[in-house]
Amino acid sequence: MLSRWFDKRIRYLFVMPALIFVVVMMAFPILYTFRLSFTKWSMSATRPPVWIALGNYVSLLFNDPRFWGAVGRTFAFTLVAVAVETVLGVIIALVLNRETRGQNFIKTLFLLPMIATPVAVGMVWLLMFEPSIGVINYLLGALGLPQGLWLASPSQALASLIMVDVWQWTPMITLIVLAGLASLPREPFEAAIVDGASRLQTVFHITLPLIKPTVVAAVILRTIDAFKTYDIIYTMTQGGPGFATETLNIYSFVLGFQYFQMGKASALLMVFFALVLGLAIILNWLKKPLAV
Amino acid sequence: MKRLLTALMVIAILVAMSFSVLAAEQPFKGTTLRIVLSNHPWTDAIRPLLSEFEEATGIRLQVESLFEDQLSQKLLVEFASGTSTIDVFMQRPLQEAKQFQENGWYTDLRPFAEADQDIDLDDFFPSALLAETVEGVLTGIPIVTEQEIIYYRKDLFEQAGISVPTTMEEFEAAAAHFHDPENSFFGFVSRGQRAAAVTQFSSFLYSFGGNFDVDGVATLNTPESIEAFTYYGDMLRNYGPPGVLNMSWPQALAIFAQGNAAMYTDASVFYSNMLDPEQSDVGELVGFAQFPAGRAGSRPYSVVSWGISMAQTSKNKEAAWEFIKWATGKEITLAAQAGQVPSARTSAWENPEGVKSFPAQLVEVIMASSEGSMPYDRPNVIGVGEARDVVGTVIVTAIEGGDVAAAANKANRDYQAILDREK
Numbered sequence: 001m002l003s004r005w006f007d008k009r010i011r012y013l014f015v016m017p018a019l020i021f022v023v024v025m026m027a028f029p030i031l032y033t034f035r036l037s038f039t040k041w042s043m044s045a046t047r048p049p050v051w052i053a054l055g056n057y058v059s060l061l062f063n064d065p066r067f068w069g070a071v072g073r074t075f076a077f078t079l080v081a082v083a084v085e086t087v088l089g090v091i092i093a094l095v096l097n098r099e100t101r102g103q104n105f106i107k108t109l110f111l112l113p114m115i116a117t118p119v120a121v122g123m124v125w126l127l128m129f130e131p132s133i134g135v136i137n138y139l140l141g142a143l144g145l146p147q148g149l150w151l152a153s154p155s156q157a158l159a160s161l162i163m164v165d166v167w168q169w170t171p172m173i174t175l176i177v178l179a180g181l182a183s184l185p186r187e188p189f190e191a192a193i194v195d196g197a198s199r200l201q202t203v204f205h206i207t208l209p210l211i212k213p214t215v216v217a218a219v220i221l222r223t224i225d226a227f228k229t230y231d232i233i234y235t236m237t238q239g240g241p242g243f244a245t246e247t248l249n250i251y252s253f254v255l256g257f258q259y260f261q262m263g264k265a266s267a268l269l270m271v272f273f274a275l276v277l278g279l280a281i282i283l284n285w286l287k288k289p290l291a292v
Numbered sequence: 293m294k295r296l297l298t299a300l301m302v303i304a305i306l307v308a309m310s311f312s313v314l315a316a317e318q319p320f321k322g323t324t325l326r327i328v329l330s331n332h333p334w335t336d337a338i339r340p341l342l343s344e345f346e347e348a349t350g351i352r353l354q355v356e357s358l359f360e361d362q363l364s365q366k367l368l369v370e371f372a373s374g375t376s377t378i379d380v381f382m383q384r385p386l387q388e389a390k391q392f393q394e395n396g397w398y399t400d401l402r403p404f405a406e407a408d409q410d411i412d413l414d415d416f417f418p419s420a421l422l423a424e425t426v427e428g429v430l431t432g433i434p435i436v437t438e439q440e441i442i443y444y445r446k447d448l449f450e451q452a453g454i455s456v457p458t459t460m461e462e463f464e465a466a467a468a469h470f471h472d473p474e475n476s477f478f479g480f481v482s483r484g485q486r487a488a489a490v491t492q493f494s495s496f497l498y499s500f501g502g503n504f505d506v507d508g509v510a511t512l513n514t515p516e517s518i519e520a521f522t523y524y525g526d527m528l529r530n531y532g533p534p535g536v537l538n539m540s541w542p543q544a545l546a547i548f549a550q551g552n553a554a555m556y557t558d559a560s561v562f563y564s565n566m567l568d569p570e571q572s573d574v575g576e577l578v579g580f581a582q583f584p585a586g587r588a589g590s591r592p593y594s595v596v597s598w599g600i601s602m603a604q605t606s607k608n609k610e611a612a613w614e615f616i617k618w619a620t621g622k623e624i625t626l627a628a629q630a631g632q633v634p635s636a637r638t639s640a641w642e643n644p645e646g647v648k649s650f651p652a653q654l655v656e657v658i659m660a661s662s663e664g665s666m667p668y669d670r671p672n673v674i675g676v677g678e679a680r681d682v683v684g685t686v687i688v689t690a691i692e693g694g695d696v697a698a699a700a701n702k703a704n705r706d707y708q709a710i711l712d713r714e715k
Contacts, residue, residue: 042674043372046396130543131535132476132552152535154692240486241537242688257368258677260391 030273037266049263056267066243066251067268071275073158074247078226081165086219088166089173090211094203096174097181107178110171118168122235125164126151129236151237154244161245164232169225173218180214181207213287220283227276248272318350323611328366328381329357332598333564334436335382337631338619345618351611364388371397371603379606380615383432385423385599390674392601393426399602402430404613411617419667420636423596432599433620434636435628438559439583439661440495440592440669441654443566445554446579456581460499460523463555463584467531470554479531481544481553482524484691486684487677488540491669492558493687494593496520499586504671504683508715510708512683513700516587521700523586525690537691549574557583560661561597563654564632580654582661594665596636634658675710682706 006013037056039049060067096106113121128135129150137147150160188210192202230249233239239246239254246254248268256265329335335357342353358366363382370376371392383392392398405411411433413421420434442457448470449456457463467479483489497503502517504510511517528536533547541558545565548556549572565571566578583592600619602612618624625635629646640646647655671679682703689699 042391042395043368044395047394132533132547133550149535152538154537157538237538238485240688241484242486242685254677254681257365259675260677 033266033269036263037270039263041262042260043262052263056264057271060264060267060271066246069243070246070248070251073245074227074249077158077162077165077229077247078223080159081162081169081226082219082222084162084166085170085173085222086215089170089218090177090208090215092170093174093177093181094207096178107175110174112171113168114171116168118231119235121164121168122232125232126236129160152241154241157237157241157245161233161236164236165226165229168232169222173215173222176218176221177211177214180211184210216283216287220280220287223283224276224280227279228272248275318348320608320611320614321350323350323608324352324354325379325608325611325615326354326377327356327615328363328378329355330360330363330382330598331357332360332382332436332633333561333631334598334628334633337628337633338624341624341627345615349611349614349618351615353615360384367392367397371395371605374605376603376605378603379608379612381601381603382435382598383601385432385434385596386668386670386672387676389424389426389431389599390672390676393429393431394674397604398429398431399604399606399609399612400429400431401433401602401613401616402428404609404617405430405433408613408617410621412622415622415637415639417636417638417662419594419665420596423667424599432601433616434596434599435620435625435633436561436598437595437634437636438561438597439594439658439665440492440557441560441583441657441661442581443548443556443558443563444579444581445551445574445577447577448554449579456579457555457584458582458590460584460586464523464527464531467527467555471531473534476533476552478533478547478553480527480555480557481532481536481539481547482528482557483540483544484528484532484536484687485538485540486688487680488684489687490671490680490683491593493520493524493683494666494669495557495583495591496524496586498591498593498666499583499588501586501588504679505707505711508711510704510711512686512707513697513704518697518700520586521686521690522696524687525693525696528691529693532691537688559597560634560654560658563651567651580651580657582657589664590661591664591666592661593667593669594662595667595669671707671710673710674714679707679710682710 036049038051038053040052040055041047041049092110096103096110129152131137131147131149131152134150136150140147148156148160151157184207188206189202192206197205228249229247230253233245233247233250234253237245239250249272252265252268252272255261255268259265339355342355345351346353364384364387367378367381367383367388370378372395383389389398405413416434417437420437421430424430424432424434442463444456444466449466452469454466454469455462457466463480469479470477471479483492494504497517497520500516500520500523502511502514502520504512533539533552536544539547541562544556544558545562547553549566551573560580563578563580567575569575572578583590600616602609602616606612622637622639625637625640626643626646629635629637629640630649632649634650635641635646641659650658670676671683673679686696686699686703690696
């Protein structure tokens, strides 16, 4: 009797573990945050959250210059970092794709930044960027080039963080593109050689169009990841100098865990969630006509 | 038969007596306390003594120690969950006491202290106990105190024949004299990072006659306050190292400890880092001086930087109190102070053993600093993190050489909003 009941529902039962995991670890926190975003709560054990409807959203969207600054910086960081990473990553992949000796060794070297812990990466770059005792300014000075203030300058700090992100994540684009290149058919290239196409012509008219879907997939992954960058920013500047590198993630952390405004922090995270979701939908939609 | 009964009774009495002796020796046998501490010299000083406590009481201690930011976050997350198993924890009263009390996370220690005269509350600096008291609740027992002082290079001042500055004017003149950026040597270094700078700026603010607020009214844009902001910003812009805007104490201290600055203002606790040859190239060359006097005199902060508290959710409050009483008692305080941790107990400071490990010049400066000092080094509000960012924005503007008055006006409005919210 019981076994028949199980047999009939086996297809539901087998997905249950995964389903429960998703509900408990993802759906519940999102819904809880959503509810919290309409309240005012300081994490107090004795004072429960107070319902204030859209109050948090109104104060974020209309009365908070720090929020809009953070939105701008989040987009600037993502756009510039991903653009540079894509261009560099594709170029490096094309260069590495030739059959050369030690290719695997070079590929392994390229993997290293990616597998390093972001916090450790941040601490090391923090030292290298140090204006008076850091190695970057030391080298620039030794070469007679102008030195920068890097993370300590409100105008250079965001660009410095982008540099670190590029250093760490360009290899990911390279690896994905290399995988794409490896799967390309040989015939179009042979045809191009027969037709007398130059190397550059081959790259622009055959290779790039063929690997476009791969590049787009890499860009989508990277964009969503870059959008929520947190660790390197927190370890290197904590959003400073002033608020010059405060992105949405940093601001939500500060609101929640330093200002104890859990409601407002939740509202910000919901806005952030909507932005990421919107971005993913747009990128997905852009991808469709590109897919071959 | 009678003999047997007598023998049995004797045995019974003996057994009972031996039990009661055991019980008196280890009254809390079988209890385990979970204790969360900060990675701080105080923790290092008491760690080797913990086994004595365990033996005397029978309490097993489960000690975790974390860096201060991680500690704050751990406490927040555990307490907010309402199911924390933490019994005793270290906390920063000025940063956390108001919020934690508001959230109901402390056990009031006053009833314990009143019932148990061993703790001798009168031995503590009154201002230190005040710092731990929120709305009449004693949230913790102070364990570490600190004042803002000047660290300076004795050798350079002697060579140049300049006396140690006692006023803001002399302070600036000395900084200007030693400033030599071509050779990577700077007249003055201090913190410039938005929120981190606020505490070290506070002594400048008080000494110029300013304050964060007076009677619930924000006073960040009074002429005195603006003068203090401008002075601090000018000092760091004109005589400070490049990159000061991203400096909290580790970076600023490193500049001074590597011999790249003539003067450094920060908390007195860092003197041991300065003297440690592992961390500092300037060791013996460091002098200590009282904070320079401005229009309102020399008014450095003198605060409780760390205290030890009992969690509201603790299930072993009696045992937890036993530990707190022991860890903050005269004996352990003296031992910790011998390990270079400045305490809040008068008895430890009056005992020659207690000051033996401190440089004589520093003890003098610490004693002199307590006169006219201020009991807090940051805005005294629940939303202290937010308030620090508000004040820090003006400091950053001043260091950048921007419009200090405009920034101060805006900060004053924002700070007033925080004050009003908490009324």
